[in-house]
Amino acid sequence: DTGVSQDPRHKITKRGQNVTFRCDPISEHNRLYWYRQTLGQGPEFLTYFQNEAQLEKSRLLSDRFSAERPKGSFSTLEIQRTEQGDSAMYLCASRPSGTDTQYFGPGTRLTVL
Amino acid sequence: TQLLEQSPQFLSIQEGENLTVYCNSSSVFSSLQWYRQEPGEGPVLLVTVVTGGEVKKLKRLTFQFGDARKDSSLHITAAQPGDTGLYLCAGANEETSGSRLTFGEGTQLTVNP
Numbered sequence: 756d757t758g759v760s761q762d763p764r765h766k767i768t769k770r771g772q773n774v775t776f777r778c779d780p781i782s783e784h785n786r787l788y789w790y791r792q793t794l795g796q797g798p799e800f801l802t803y804f805q806n807e808a809q810l811e812k813s814r815l816l817s818d819r820f821s822a823e824r825p826k827g828s829f830s831t832l833e834i835q836r837t838e839q840g841d842s843a844m845y846l847c848a849s850r851p852s853g854t855d856t857q858y859f860g861p862g863t864r865l866t867v868l
Numbered sequence: 869t870q871l872l873e874q875s876p877q878f879l880s881i882q883e884g885e886n887l888t889v890y891c892n893s894s895s896v897f898s899s900l901q902w903y904r905q906e907p908g909e910g911p912v913l914l915v916t917v918v919t920g921g922e923v924k925k926l927k928r929l930t931f932q933f934g935d936a937r938k939d940s941s942l943h944i945t946a947a948q949p950g951d952t953g954l955y956l957c958a959g960a961n962e963e964t965s966g967s968r969l970t971f972g973e974g975t976q977l978t979v980n981p
Contacts, residue, residue: 759910786967797874797956797971798911811968846910850967855899855918855960857969859910 757781759860761847767866768837775833776863780849787830788857789822790846791815798846804830837867871895872959874972881947882980889942889975891957898961900933900940901969905954914942947979 760779768774780787785806790798801820802812806827816822819837824830834841844864848857873892881887891900899918903911915924917933917940924931928951930943940957954976958969 761910788968790969795973797872797958797974798969799971800968803967805967813968848910848969854916855962855967855969856901856913856916857958857960858913859903862908862910864908 759847759849759858761845761860761863763863764861765864765866767868769868770837770839772837773833773835774837774865775831776845776847776865778830778832778847778860780829780847781851781858782828784849784851784858785827786850786852787824788848788850789830789832790848792844792846792862793842801832834865837865839867841865842867872957872970872972874957874975876975877973878976878978880978880980883948884946885979887944887947887977889955889957889977890939891941891959891972892939893959893970894938895959896937896961897959897970898937898963899959900937901958901960902931902940902942903956903958905956905974911956944977947977949979949981952977952979 788803789801792798804824819835844862846862848859850857902914905911920935920937922933928945954974958971
């Protein structure tokens with residue numbers, strides 16, 4: 756399977772704990788995106804990378820959130836000191852150059868108790 | 869801020885009926901994508917439309933991009949229970965909003981046998 760993969764698929768944590776999610780994009784896709792989706796809503800943009808450079812961050816990305824893509828391949832999204840309001844589906848997408856089309860992974864469902 | 873309004877939000881129909889979902893904005897998009905999402909999964913790409921007035925067909929699904937590239941529609945002919953899911957439209961405009969996708973809130977379609 757050469758699609759976008761995300762790990763873990765589900766994460767349950769207690770408020771105040773740190774969590775880290777991983778995304779492996781489609782190989783040779785130089786752009787990688789993170790979105791957050793809450794129940795009954797469409798996904799909302801968080802941040803994106805072109806190769807290893809983080810080029811844009813949403814205002815939704817508070818200072819408790821950090822994302823990296825150190826070698827321009829996989830990416831991690833870390834949330835520190837989780838809050839109940841962080842509970843959501845975190846989606847990763849990748850896109851090749853020359854097109855607007857983004858391909859999504861299966862998502863990581865985060866539940867903060 | 870670019871916004872996409874999607875309607876209707878919920879649609880419940882009988883197998884064999886036709887339906888249309890609308891996606892409207894006051895902003896111009898360079899392209900518009902339609903996705904279908906199942907519960908607990910990431911959005912799966914159905915189609916990308918890039919040219920004003922463009923019509924694309926995918927079996928029983930017909931997608932249209934408005935002449936001014938501000939709106940789009942998805943028409944399903946003879947809906948089947950397997951069409952049940954959340955349909956999302958998403959617009960991209962690299963010039964004005966970077967590479968992010970702006971999503972509508974989605975249309976939850978239920979096709980009853």
